Amino acid sequence: MGLKIIVLAKQVPDTRNVGKDAMNADGTINRAALPAIFNPEDLNALELALRIKDNNPGTTVSILTMGPARASEVIREGMYRGADNGYLLTDRAFAGADTLATSYALATAIKKIGGYDLIIGGRQAIDGDTAQVGPQVAEKLGLGQITYTEEVLSLENGKITVRRHIDGGIEVVEGTLPLVLTVNGSAAPCRPRNAKLVQKFKYATSKSEENPAKEKYAEQLKGKDYLEITEWSVADVDGDTKQCGLSGSPTKVKKIENIIFQAKESKTITGSDADVENLIIELLNNHTIG
Amino acid sequence: MNNVFVYCEIEETTVAEVSLELLTKGRSLANKLNCQLEAVVIGSNLKGVEKQVIPYGVDVLHVFDDSRLYPYTSLPHSSIMINLFKEEKPQVCLMGATVIGRDLGPRVSSALTSGLTADCTQLEIGPHEDKRAGVTYENLLYQIRPAFGGNIVATIVNPEHRPQMATVREGVMKKEILDENYKGQVVEHEVGKYVSDTDFVIKVIERHVEKAKHNLKGAPIVIAGGYGMGSKENFQLLYDLAKELHGEVGASRAAVDAGFCEHDRQIGQTGLTVHPKLYIACGISGQIQHIAGMQDAGIIISINNDPNAPINTIADYVINGTVEEVLPKLIKYYKKNSK
Numbered sequence: 213m214g215l216k217i218i219v220l221a222k223q224v225p226d227t228r229n230v231g232k233d234a235m236n237a238d239g240t241i242n243r244a245a246l247p248a249i250f251n252p253e254d255l256n257a258l259e260l261a262l263r264i265k266d267n268n269p270g271t272t273v274s275i276l277t278m279g280p281a282r283a284s285e286v287i288r289e290g291m292y293r294g295a296d297n298g299y300l301l302t303d304r305a306f307a308g309a310d311t312l313a314t315s316y317a318l319a320t321a322i323k324k325i326g327g328y329d330l331i332i333g334g335r336q337a338i339d340g341d342t343a344q345v346g347p348q349v350a351e352k353l354g355l356g357q358i359t360y361t362e363e364v365l366s367l368e369n370g371k372i373t374v375r376r377h378i379d380g381g382i383e384v385v386e387g388t389l390p391l392v393l394t395v396n397g398s399a400a401p402c403r404p405r406n407a408k409l410v411q412k413f414k415y416a417t418s419k420s421e422e423n424p425a426k427e428k429y430a431e432q433l434k435g436k437d438y439l440e441i442t443e444w445s446v447a448d449v450d451g452d453t454k455q456c457g458l459s460g461s462p463t464k465v466k467k468i469e470n471i472i473f474q475a476k477e478s479k480t481i482t483g484s485d486a487d488v489e490n491l492i493i494e495l496l497n498n499h500t501i502g
Numbered sequence: 503m504n505n506v507f508v509y510c511e512i513e514e515t516t517v518a519e520v521s522l523e524l525l526t527k528g529r530s531l532a533n534k535l536n537c538q539l540e541a542v543v544i545g546s547n548l549k550g551v552e553k554q555v556i557p558y559g560v561d562v563l564h565v566f567d568d569s570r571l572y573p574y575t576s577l578p579h580s581s582i583m584i585n586l587f588k589e590e591k592p593q594v595c596l597m598g599a600t601v602i603g604r605d606l607g608p609r610v611s612s613a614l615t616s617g618l619t620a621d622c623t624q625l626e627i628g629p630h631e632d633k634r635a636g637v638t639y640e641n642l643l644y645q646i647r648p649a650f651g652g653n654i655v656a657t658i659v660n661p662e663h664r665p666q667m668a669t670v671r672e673g674v675m676k677k678e679i680l681d682e683n684y685k686g687q688v689v690e691h692e693v694g695k696y697v698s699d700t701d702f703v704i705k706v707i708e709r710h711v712e713k714a715k716h717n718l719k720g721a722p723i724v725i726a727g728g729y730g731m732g733s734k735e736n737f738q739l740l741y742d743l744a745k746e747l748h749g750e751v752g753a754s755r756a757a758v759d760a761g762f763c764e765h766d767r768q769i770g771q772t773g774l775t776v777h778p779k780l781y782i783a784c785g786i787s788g789q790i791q792h793i794a795g796m797q798d799a800g801i802i803i804s805i806n807n808d809p810n811a812p813i814n815t816i817a818d819y820v821i822n823g824t825v826e827e828v829l830p831k832l833i834k835y836y837k838k839n840s841k
Binding site for chain 1: 772
C-alpha cells in the first residue's frame with residue numbers, strides 16, 4: 213500500500229565552509245559569499261523517505277520548503293533523487309521567522325496538503341543547529357514524533373518501527389502513523405542524482421522563478437504538469453500573518469557580536485627539534501605534563 | 503508562580519549531570535530574580551530522588567512517578583510539562599541540550615507559544631529596551647549562544663512570552679551543592695491528571711546505553727585534532743601522543759564531519775565542553791563553536807602551519823609547523839626528557 217510522505221527540506225548557507233570573506237567589515241554576514249546548499253540532514257531525511265518509497269509501491273514523496281524563490285533549487289534537487297513533487301512556501305510575511313513561526317508556517321502548509329502518513333525532516337539545519345522545527349511541527353499538527361531517527365526497521369499495517377540515536381546508545385521504538393520523524397546525520401547518506409530524473413525535472417519551476425529555457429521550449433514542455441512546483445503564500449495556506457515571520461516569533465535577537473578573542477600573551481616557536489624539546493622541558497618543569 | 507524551573511533528566515533513577523549543573527545555574531538566576539527555584543522529575547521508581555536534587559538549592563520539587571514514564575517518550579513528558587506550566591506559570595525553564603531535552607523542549611515551547619533558545623553557552627539576567635515600541639523590560643533572561651557557523655555570538659531575549667526557555671549542553675555550567683540540608687518541599691503529583699492514555703503512542707521496544715568509552719570530559723590533558731590533521735590515519739599520531747601523556751583525544755566538528763574521528767569525541771558548542779589543564783590543538787583553526795568547548799583550559803598549545811589561525815590568539819604556545827612534523831617530535835622529546 214502506498215504512503216503519502218512529506219519531506220521538510222531547507223536551503224541553508226554552507227556554514228561549514230565559511231571563508232574569510234563571509235563577514236563584512238561591520239560584523240554583518242555577507243550572505244552572497246556563502247554557497248546555498250541542501251541542508252545535509254534533510255538529505256538523510258529524503259533518503260529515508262525514498263527507501264520507504266522503494267519498499268512500498270505507490271508511495272509519493274513531496275518536498276516542502278520555505279524560503280525565497282531560489283529555494284526551489286532544493287525541490288528540484290529532491291526530484292533529481294526521486295521525490296515526486298514539491299511545494300514552495302514563499303512570502304515576505306514569512307521573513308525573519310524563528311523556529312516557532314517557521315513551524316507554524318510549515319504546519320499550516322502540511323494541513324493544506326493533507327492526507328499524509330509521515331512527515332520527515334532532518335534533525336536540524338546547519339545555519340541554526342536548534343533541532344526545534346521538527347518537534348514543533350509535530351506539536352502543531354497534534355502528532356507524535358520520533359527524533360534522531362537512524363533507520364526504519366519495519367513499516368506495515370500503519371505501524372512503524374525505527375532505530376534512533378540516544379545519548380550513549382540506541383533505542384528501538386514503535387509508533388502508529390501518522391507521525392513526524394526527524395533524521396540524524398548518522399542515517400544512510402542520500403543517493404546521488406539520477407540522470408534520467410535530472411532530464412525529466414530540470415525545467416521544473418515555481419511561478420515566481422524566472423527560467424528563460426522554459427520559455428524557449430514552451431512548446432515541448434506543454435502539458436507536463438509535473439514541471440510545476442506548487443508555490444504558496446501565507447494567504448494560500450490560510451495562514452495568520454500575526455503568527456508568521458518576525459511578528460510570530462517570541463524570540464528576539466537583542467545583540468549580535470563579532471567574535472573578538474581575549475588575546476593572551478603567547479609564545480610562538482617553530483617546529484624545529486630544539487624548539488620542541490625546549491617546550492617539552494618547560495612543560496615538564498612546571499608540572500603541566502609528566 | 504513566576505519561578506525558575508529546571509527539568510531534571512533521569513537515567514534509571516539517577517538524575518543526569520547536566521540537570522544538576524542547571525540546578526546550580528537555576529539557583530543563581532533565581533537569586534538574581536528574587537524568586538524560588540523549582541525542579542521537575544518525571545520517571546519511575548523515584549522514591550528518595552529529592553536527596554539528589556534538593557541540596558542544589560531547590561525550593562520545590564515536582565515528582566511524577568509512574569511505571570509508564572520511564573524510559574522517556576515525547577508525548578507523556580510533554581503533556582506533564584505543558585499542563586504543569588499552565589498551572590505554575592514559570593518565568594524561566596532550563597533543560598539539558600541532550601537528545602531528551604532537544605526532543606521535549608521544542609514541543610513544550612510550541613504548545614505554550616514561548617520562545618526557546620538551543621545550546622546556550624551563557625545565561626544572564628538583564629534589561630531589554632524595545633526602542634520601536636518604546637518599552638523597557640526588566641530582568642529578562644539573556645540567552646547567549648554562538649550562531650551562524652560560529653562567526654557571531656547572539657544574545658536572544660523573549661520579551662513577551664513565558665516561560666523563557668533555554669537548553670544548555672552538559673559541562674557548560676558548573677554544578678555545586680548549595681547545602682546538604684537545604685529545606686525544600688516535595689510535591690508528588692497525580693500523574694493521571696496530567697497525561698492521557700493517548701499520549702502513549704510511541705513504545706520503546708529496546709534500549710542500549712553504554713557508558714562513555716573515554717573520559718574526555720574529565721581528562722586533565724586533551725590532545726585535539728582538527729580538519730588540518732588531513733586524514734583518519736594522521737589521527738593515530740594524536741592517540742600516540744595521548745598515550746604518552748596519559749591524556750584523551752578530542753576533535754573539532756570539521757574533523758568529525760570529515761570522518762577523521764568518532765562523533766562522541768567532538769569538542770565544542772554542539773559536542774563536549776572540556777576543562778583540562780593542558781589542551782593541545784592540532785590543525786584546528788578555532789571557530790567560536792570549538793572555542794566555546796575548550797576556552798577554560800589551563801594551558802593551550804596550538805600546532806598549526808597557518809600563523810593566522812584564530813585559535814592562536816587564545817593559545818599560550820603557538821608552534822608554527824605541520825602536525826606530521828611536530829607531533830612525532832613532541833613524543834620523541836617527551837620520552838627523552840620525562841625519565
